[in-house]
Amino acid sequence: GSGGGRPTAQTAPLAGPTGLPRRGSLGVVGSRGSGSDEHVHPRPAPLHPWEFRRDDVAYVVRFGGEARPRADGSGGYEWVGGERVLARAHDTVVPGYATTTTSLMRLWSAEPVRELDFAAFSVGDFEAAMGDALRARSLTAVVYPDDSTDRGRRLRLRQQYFFVSASLQDAVGRFKEEEEEARGGAVGRRAGLDGGAGARGGRGGATRARAAAEALFAAFPQRVAVQLNDTHPTIAIPELLRILLDEEGLGWDAAWATVCRTFGFTNHTVLPEALERWAVPTLQALLPRHMQLIYEINHRFLELVAAVYPGDTDKLSRMSIIEESEPKAVRMAVLALVGSHTVNGVAKVHSNLVRSRLFPDFAELWPEQFTNVTNGITPRRWLLGANPELSAVITRWLGTDAWTKDLRLLRRLEEHASDPDLHQLWARAKRRAKGRLCATIGRITEGRLQVEDDCLFDVQCKRIHEYKRQLLNVLGIAHRWLAIRACSPAERSALVPRVCVLAGKAARGYRRAKDVLALANAVANVVNNDPAVRGLLTVAVLPDYGVSLAEAIVPASDISQHISTAGTEASGTSNMKFALNGGLLLGTRDGANVEIAEAVGADQIFLFGPKVGEVDAARSATKARSSDERLDAVLHLLRSGAFGRYERFKALVESFEGAKDYYLVGHDFGAYLDAMRAADVLYANPREWTRRSILCTARMGRFSADRSVEKYVREIWGLGKLARNGE
Template sequence: MDFRNGIGLRPLGSSAAEFEQDLLSNLYYRRGTTVESASAQDAYESLVLTVRDRLAERRARTTAAHYAANPRWVYYLSAEYLLGRQLEQNILYSGTGEIATAAMKALGVSPEEMDELDIEPGLGNGGLGRLAACLVDAMATLDIPAIGYGIRYDFGIFKQTFVDGAQVEKPDDWTFQGNPWEFPAPDDRQTVFFYGHTTRDEAGRTKWIPGEIVLGEPSHMLVPGYGTETVNIVRLWRARGSESSFDLERFSAGQYAEAVQEAVRAENISKVLYPDDSTELGRELRLKQQYFLVSCSLRDILRRFRLWGGPLTDFPAKSVIQLNDTHPSLAIPELMRLLVDEEGLGWDEAWLLTQRTFAYTCHTLLPEALETWPVALFERLLPRHLEIIYEINQRLLDEVRSRYPGDIDRVRRMSLIQEAPERRVRMAHLAVAGTSAVNGVAELHSQLLAETTLHDFATMWPGKFRNVTNGVSPRRFLRIANPALSELITSALGDSRWAGDLDRLRGLERFADDPAFLRSWRDIKRANKARLGLGDPDALMDVMVKRFHEYKRQQLKLLHVITQYHRIKDNPGGDHVPRTVLFAGKAAPAYHAAKSIIRLINAVAATIEADPAVTPYLKVVFPPNYNVTLGELIIPAADLSEQISLAGKEASGTGNMKLALNGALTIGTLDGANIEIRERVGAENFFLFGLDTPAATELKASGYHPRSYYERDPELRAALDAIMSGAFGGVGKEVAESLLNWDEYLTLADFRAYAECQEAVDRAWQDQTAWTKASLLNTARAGYFSADRTVSDYASTIWHVEPVRVTRD
């Protein structure tokens, strides 16, 4: 039998009886128990294995189709994949919903109980990881041959809890019960070097003599497409000590900790997503983590390339590697090292192959968010890569000097090495120099990248710079997260094809003036708020869910909350619109300013909750540990989407898209993808306020004095004075002082416009028919923000790849 091509495999049944039989087989033979003695965990894992088997069958056919087609592959390198729970999605994608439900019923377990046991993989944190998950989903849906590469973190980033209102980080032990969705592949392990020194052999070739060797052990998770037979994978690397990392002699002598210290040091690499880099050891571990990812992945990509044969000169024709932000940009010098040192290619040939292979997505405009690493750390940890970076830099600067003779400032600005105040490697510059394409993730972001952040590079290589606006998965964030609304949409449009072609949602516009349909739409939103259970379902649900950062301006939202609190206190009998304000998100462990904002939010929430004169009109909630699972409850319940970052600071956003897709109206600035959302849903269905990017830039350049806004705005002054006086549990003074004395993100300058815009929100909410119509039009016109469209843009303009269809036969 030719198992390589999937021939000879027993087809799995599609009936309820066959599914139940396979489930029982998995219970008996793979869990080793019986129906009578099975626990809920046994039932859950047997169900997972039964669904997974059906996807694995499709994976075998996908591999056979790819092997026959020998296509150009997309390899997506990302430090994060925020996948969300897998069970419900994989049941949907495998088309086993009805038969799985029947089998569970026969076993006496409920789908809800099984969903609760399905743990969200701790492989990501925020928008970067969620985007990566959406894009690999869309690649499979569009039949694009692709593999996502990442790290299998043992503990993810952290589980957020609150103690006295302050964020406290706990380990996220997401694999405590194991992960039945993954396939270990220890035979594909790779060897990774660190430290040591370089030398030259007799032929003059550079050789790296490592001081530490770590093994990268892979596993993979299946990524099925929706409405297609394609199943791709995400391959995840886990760090292991080498065979010599356990010291038996020390162990025998009772030195147990010393005996395993090398193994522990190796395994620390994949313990936690984004280890705290506020210490020298933390910075070293984070850089080790980044190199570990790219070293393992590139060796695996080259291994896969050799399976098809062909000379290395064909490598770019068969491989495009997308760098998701700068975290994997070490892949550029690593591929050069592999091609030059191990494959024996000349520098010029290797560099041409490298540039043709890589593409880079930049996700920020903030200078502090553009990664740099100390040269001294590189020299110690990755000595050969520093030599390669120096050579890349020398050749780059020679080209700059040739193109712009005498422009010393440009040479300094474009160098891969920042000289002062400390010599550091600029990873974004490396990513631009070593790739064929650089893209931003929203129209404004891409424009500002070329005009400001990476202006010199865009001037020298204008053809490299593109825009690919982000998108989200309509399956995960509407079809699964909002089942009642999905059923209404399917009923209205006549079928469920919209989940694979989001432009079909435009068909909802014909119901925008249908009173019965609008009533059903409104009832579903109310039911979603009741399901969330964090406030009065008849109150306006005002939602701000995102990573905590000062530029995102959670502090602006909080100042408005305090202002609303004061207005209700000053006018207890007034006609106040009831509102529940929901914050959710995490702050990086070492980001003390963001953590201070979180603590102040919780203090304000407690003060409001304790005041019976205020609670009928205003409630503030902050559920901890925001992730995909919690987002799937919050997003469908939102009436108002807070997208209030300072204009020119947010790259794109994807939360804004998910919320608009679920019928939330946006209040926002002209920042990131807000601009494109407003253009598509209609200005009349969007609450716009605040400075635009040129005005914000001009204000800062002319000399911004935040105290002047405080002095002339009584409500703003009252809010800040309340914080400074300790009215909210005595916390938050540092937040107020930062706003009054510095206010980097112009919070006070935008406060009055924001407060007035919120008054417009209150007025609009009082006309529920008009509000519901606007909600429906947000959903109907959000089709552009599908991850399927995003991947199509990448495929046609950057990757130049074609789909490979997978058939059942």
């Protein structure tokens, strides 16, 4: 965000974030029988009364064309030709909670520079007449397009550059306007849509203009902080460099120093395949000037590396922004590292992996650049808003609602954790939350699935991915179904009814994730139609997962599953949401699970599986792993066609058989069931379960987003709080 306006509360002065307005998103969002349903979610415009289209704020974003040296000899380049699209601002006012601060979220919609080619229209070529408008609006019609095709990848890159360019042009324009006004002058920040360095009046004039520009932009990083959220917006680094060099007339050294002081980089993944790489020919065709700048950045950076590590050609190859593949590719994560002043992970385990596994050469070169900021969640939405009954109980027992702004105050609940009066109110609040979720499930399934609020709610809600191991959960449900069917009448009478809730979206091009969804629906179909387990086991695979559905699910959970293979999850935040609402976690020693276990205590979380440092050995051991008869029984079911045609799920089964078990689904199956059994035993003791639920909530104070944002503000962005008016 960029500083601006006159915020008056004790908070950081922010005017961001920026990005694309979500007019639609595409994904595997629902189910039809044992399959999946993929469709676009349209977004009405405007979505709410707080969004304003800004007719006075628009910038031209260019694609293609060519970059030519400026004729004035200034050393800058002029980007000409190609396609031009207009970025139109849409502002949403975001008030703070119980403060006088109001922030601004600015999003961008794509519009044509020219709505209609009248010449083409006049001769009857109506499609060509509307071509520019169609191409422009397709940029923001659907976010997250399928990138399994060349055209899909190009659209993703176009989207990324579109919002990056618009946001940076806007930040530079606002900065110049405010700086010039502060100095007693004024520069129209939107005097023209195309801007430009302008005539500089000869060598002496050019020198003076450059000195003035460099003096002006020396203050830019003090007023504007840009945090790169993973590699997707990394093209912002050469874009800001382009603006400073070619539009504002800075020299390279001053421009590059400004860039590096402006950007911070947050890594959100430890999976190398998730770190973006763009083919050089694609970047060259779409953003020719940026490709020139990337090559120059890389050349200068590798000179530095060669000076520090003379003769180490392997290190030069590993650290190069340009990957010498066929075709060559730009490593966007490396570009983000080179152009940022700080790099952080989002949990302690993850940040250690960022240093040791992802970027060890850079951690060796610039150790002071790496830090950790563990993620956090907002208690105003995920407890106060989503769970009003429990929030009222907490406020009553603390004697204040100040915990909504200082989550550390929840710690005072510990002294009441064994109080039977609190237990009664706590259990009543949980029952009401379950009732709301039961109603939601009935509405979503149009009455086909009816569940009661006296069940144990076992939940896994997150993006569908192999490393998150929804497959392990589905296999566990199949095992539970078998086990219940094998129970005697006496054993059945002792069982606690269970509702297994699964929700999440899969990327359209991610076949394996779609197979997991298909298997989940197939298992649910069999279980929910089996009279032998009716009332004891229900499986709800809920479509269209998003924040609104999560607000119904999170407060109702008794157990939530966070079972990624150790060393694959960066942090996770759903684990924090569930734990804050008193739901006990079942999980692996991965991401923020480790810190949550440290905070709430080992008794409040059911951990299983190898630690990060043990995963490689576990993978090696899969070659000689003895079979687990419980897993064998489930696999026999699959192969027999109990859940549908086996060929549909054969690839899933083969993905964790023997040495292929990269995500340790087969390896961890037995330990997973044992951890689930421990949770079942504890749930049979309501008093002890409730006590631990209270302790879980009481000890979650460190996971507030207020704490994580405060760390960004002070330690990464270098901002301070502003006093209220009159203070």
